[in-house]
Amino acid sequence: MANRVVLAPMAGVSNAAFRLTVKEFGAGLVYAEMISDKGLITRNKKTLELLYIDEREKPIALQIFGGEKETLVEAAKFVDQYTNADIIDINMGCPVNKVIKCEAGAKWLLDPKKVYEMVAAVVDAVKKPVTVKMRIGWDDEHIFAVENAQAIERAGGSAVAVHGRTRIQMYEGKADWDVICQVKENVDIPVIGNGDVETPQDARRMLEETGVDAVMIGRAALGNPWMIYRTVHYLETGELMPEPSVREKIDVCLLHFDRLIKLKGEYIAVREMRKHAAWYLKGIRGNGMVRNAINQAETAEELRAILNNVAAQWEEQEKPEFQAV
Template sequence: MFKIGNIEIENPVVMAPMAGITNMAFRRIIKEFGAGLVYSEMVSDKALCYGNTKTIEMLQIDENEHPVSIQLFGGEVATMVQAAKFIDEHSNCDIIDINMGCPVNKVLKADAGSKLLLYPDKIYEIVKGIVENVSKPVTVKIRSGFDHDHINAVEVAKLIEKAGASAIAIHGRTRSQMYEGKADWDIIRQVKEVVNIPVIGNGDIRSVEDAKRMFEQTNVDAIMVGRAALGNPWLIKQIVESLKTGEVLPEPTYQEKIAQCLAHGRRLMEIEPEKIAMFQMRGHAPWYIKGLKSSARVKNELSKINTFEQLEHILKEYKEYLDTCN
């Protein structure tokens, strides 16, 4: 267990925030598989300030999700503070996180996400402004730097702590790397050495062994799993169990993967109309069957689904095919 401000986190396995992925349905699944903390998709400060209905709906939290963090992004101090105050007053989330790591151009054009790593003074102003105006703990997610010539995570982390943040999550890649190459865990270790608030390490955690090595090599307080858990929430459970008892849980069977894929579709339909839920499942379903025999053909079929009945039919036929192969 570790604490972020006054919020107790049951275990040090955290699910990374991902745009278009970590909605309420996904977060509930990940919590059921044992994650200590989950994050929302990133929420636009200006959209909140303008009262955008769809954005405000992203602040909704299910009672079974706690603890959960709402992640906010933006590039201006005033609107970031205003939006954070809105979250503080209108969401029952436990933590407010500031995105200073997103590498995509759309976010960078707003001088937000990892673009802020080029302006350490502005980072300090944003974090300090939010901390002073909300009651919930504030955390920040950063990268190692903007590019190879601007690796400044250690300097930035000190400023973030000085500004009053309760924890820092760091992805060991620069903005320029996007998700390519290898994450630099040594910069994560360096950040951990210079701050006294909890540090969450992120980048290249794809297995139980990776998680253990991250703890050993960096001494972080928690690890953050990202894309490796897509279609594979069992990874979260495996890491949690290994850290707790040393036991290595088996890999999921194809029957379990297909059943969980269908359960995911049902969860999405609890929060979205069927057509929207199935549009989202076009992305999720292929992840669940990744690596299974003849999955390429099935992935193509899944990319066209519009109804849950279609999803169910495709996966039922695929399971019957796999049954004959085993």
């Protein structure tokens, strides 16, 4: 790993188009969005498409989720044999009901014994290193982060990423970095800290306060891949680089968009890009109007024209309809 800054797995976001863009901004490691074990073993077309990796993204972790040992192991073997992923990551954090009902994701957090059995079974079945990404616990009364991390270590897991929230918290409240610190103090495998790293300074604070080996960034990178290079640079030099100009932001957005078109075709890319474009435009005054226009764009040409128009208006200072706030 070139540095200690990691892109988080984000369903519907962390596909090859976004990951490569973030990688070019210096991420030391990128995680792909979670992939269903059942989808893999039934060779579901949409699920298989999630396995695509561009060599330039590496090193990369592909994340799988599932609730039964047999299917999880089978899915892991498939990723092991048929993909160029560097790491197989197991999801032990997803809080959504659909996943919990299948005994998967954060459900495991209640049972360190199951964590051990599942991770050991996967480790035994594959050649690639196996890691786990987990939340700290189920709720305030059931925080088994240390026990679960120790189970992962005993089972042969190569690293653990810890999101400092419980399942019940979903994305509310604050991530508990103290528990992340306790995990770090109680295992020897590398620990990646995650949750509420919103600025490069937060990243340094997390490294210092918890002692983790790396920081994982999720939401702060949405429409903001330069968060990664600003963090890498800040950790290396202590210097805070300025935010990019509107033109630069739009250029990166357009590059991301082109990659999404190559990956998914124009029809889907235009629709998926609507949310990304809104994130890229965050903080640019007048973006509400632009967002409406983007949501109605049907073709790549229309979407590109709207984005280029934002940049052009910004560049013409005399017509500052869209101003950076």
